[in-house]
Amino acid sequence: APQRDIGADVLEDARTTYELDRRHVFHSWSAQAELDPMTIVGAEGSYIWDGTGRRLLDFSSQLVYTNIGHQHPAVVEAIQRQAADLCTVAPQHANAARSRAAQLIAERTPGDLDQIFFTNGGADAVEHAVRMARLHTGRYKVLSRYRSYHGGTDTAINLTGDPRRWPNDYGSSGAVHFFGPFLYRSAFHSTSEEEESARALEHLEQTVRLEGPETIAAIVLESIPGTAGIMIPPVSYMQGVRELCDRHGIMFIADEVMAGFGRTGRWFAIEHFDVVPDLLTFAKGVTSGYVPLGGVAISRRIGETFDHRPYPGGLTYSGHPLAAAAAVATIEAMEAEGIVENARRIGEEVIGPRLREMQQRHPSIGEVRGAGVFWAVELVKDPVTREPLAPYGGSSPDMAAVLAECKALGLLPFANFNRIHVVPPCTITEAEARAGLDILDRALETADAAVAG
Numbered sequence: 001a002p003q004r005d006i007g008a009d010v011l012e013d014a015r016t017t018y019e020l021d022r023r024h025v026f027h028s029w030s031a032q033a034e035l036d037p038m039t040i041v042g043a044e045g046s047y048i049w050d051g052t053g054r055r056l057l058d059f060s061s062q063l064v065y066t067n068i069g070h071q072h073p074a075v076v077e078a079i080q081r082q083a084a085d086l087c088t089v090a091p092q093h094a095n096a097a098r099s100r101a102a103q104l105i106a107e108r109t110p111g112d113l114d115q116i117f118f119t120n121g122g123a124d125a126v127e128h129a130v131r132m133a134r135l136h137t138g139r140y141k142v143l144s145r146y147r148s149y150h151g152g153t154d155t156a157i158n159l160t161g162d163p164r165r166w167p168n169d170y171g172s173s174g175a176v177h178f179f180g181p182f183l184y185r186s187a188f189h190s191t192s193e194e195e196e197s198a199r200a201l202e203h204l205e206q207t208v209r210l211e212g213p214e215t216i217a218a219i220v221l222e223s224i225p226g227t228a229g230i231m232i233p234p235v236s237y238m239q240g241v242r243e244l245c246d247r248h249g250i251m252f253i254a255d256e257v258m259a260g261f262g263r264t265g266r267w268f269a270i271e272h273f274d275v276v277p278d279l280l281t282f283a284k285g286v287t288s289g290y291v292p293l294g295g296v297a298i299s300r301r302i303g304e305t306f307d308h309r310p311y312p313g314g315l316t317y318s319g320h321p322l323a324a325a326a327a328v329a330t331i332e333a334m335e336a337e338g339i340v341e342n343a344r345r346i347g348e349e350v351i352g353p354r355l356r357e358m359q360q361r362h363p364s365i366g367e368v369r370g371a372g373v374f375w376a377v378e379l380v381k382d383p384v385t386r387e388p389l390a391p392y393g394g395s396s397p398d399m400a401a402v403l404a405e406c407k408a409l410g411l412l413p414f415a416n417f418n419r420i421h422v423v424p425p426c427t428i429t430e431a432e433a434r435a436g437l438d439i440l441d442r443a444l445e446t447a448d449a450a451v452a453g
């Protein structure tokens with residue numbers, strides 16, 4: 001495992017960093033006075049070092065984006081080289097890094113998604129995908145599922161199907177929500193995947209019919225919902241949504257911001273379903289988060305709309321050379337080092353089997369599900385009623401205790417409500433994955449203590 005000598009000066013600086021943060025930094029999604037952020041002073045591969053010099057295994061990939069791990073030397077060097085050559089070029093000009101990044105992305109997205117519109121991140125990718133779908137169809141409404149996350153900007157937060165939408169929704173966004181398939185907490189009381197798929201499709205069909213198909217521009221779906229719980233939809237469901245969209249002239253937007261770029265053991269999660277969307281949004285893993293970048297991959301059909309009609313949208317930093325150079329180096333490293341294949345293998349051979357085995361021993365584990373390095377562990381107070389260990393949209397002392405135990409034992413997991421997500425870098429080694437799962441295994445004893453009976 002990588003070792004690092006964290007000097008006393010770095011640790012002293014970390015204390016100043018923390019104090020300045022608490023005084024001047026306004027953090028996302030948080031009550032500012034209640035925050036106690038972890039200071040991170042360094043990172044390498046699958047590890048981070050905190051402000052006390054302690055090493056933790058990063059099973060969060062930060063916000064599920066360091067797909068090639070921290071400080072990959074080829075990407076660091078590519079950013080440095082690009083900075084020395086040419087730091088910035090405005091979006092109206094052509095630039096080598098941007099052209100090459102667009103090519104590499106277009107070659108990996110499915111079907112005829114061969115034009116790339118670059119954004120600064122995921123939320124603005126969703127904004128622009130929706131705008132393109134609206135202009136292409138001349139329709140306004142957009143359907144999205146409950147239990148989803150699409151970003152923090154206006155349209156994206158209104159499409160989001162989680163509690164962060166509630167204080168942001170003023171009712172004029174054109175967003176309409178529906179229930180997607182989720183057998184463990186089925187909205188349809190299904191008892192099998194087939195039943196869940198059929199009922200969820202019927203529900204969507206009815207929603208489209210009653211909203212008015214001719215008013216609906218797009219259905220936006222995370223190919224595999226991430227933050228909302230990593231519920232892998234049945235293949236028949238995703239193919240059914242594609243067919244429904246085709247029948248009604250509705251655009252299918254696949255949101256791959258979290259699931260894309262190797263995370264599920266494929267370049268894009270939509271490949272698991274053999275479906276080609278009309279628009280595909282990406283961000284996070286495209287540069288492993290080293291430089292902010294997102295974008296929309298556009299099908300020929302929608303691209304043609306703007307062949308002779310100006311697209312009314314843009315961003316100052318669209319296709320920024322530093323970000324584009326980071327994307328090129330990231331994709332090339334993923335290809336050269338078999339990183340997507342590593343994610344698939346670690347998921348199939350290490351994470352999946354171990355989590356399923358843990359489920360047999362820990363009464364607090366209600367369900368485990370996932371693919372690649374994209375797994376959710378759903379914690380419950382009662383395995384029969386499936387009462388979650390923390391309420392939907394909230395936290396609980398029991399959940400906080402499990403997370404504190406993970407950190408105390410040297411693991412940084414990603415958590416949401418009653419779930420722990422096992423989402424390490426796609427580069428994680430078998431030994432690192434096993435070490436992290438050993439810690440999770442021990443920490444879950446804390447959760448077992450909270451289980452009824």
Ligand code: PLP
Binds near residue numbers: 121
């Ligand atoms: N879409 C999905 C599926 C996401 O997971 C996220 C972020 O987690 C976003 C969109 C928003 O991306 P960003 O935070 O880069 O704006």
